[in-house]
Amino acid sequence: MYHHTQNDNGSYNTRCLDCFMTIASCVETEQELKALESRHICPEKALADLLAQERAIEARAHLN
Ligand SMILES: [Zn+2]
Secondary structure: OEEEEEOOOOOEEEEEOOOOOEEEEEEOOHHHHHHHHHHOOOHHHHHHHHHHHHHHHHHHHHHO
């Protein structure tokens, strides 16, 4: 999820709500915002995925 703010000159800033990293500032168009956001590799999400994966592996280990 991303949080957009708009500057006085009409350009946009975007920040990731998962890792609170500013992904881009002074972006001219919403299309550009979307492109930049899609390129963001979120460390928080990567970590959450990794932990979920580990839990799944552990849960399987307990079954055997
Ligand atoms: Zn992020």
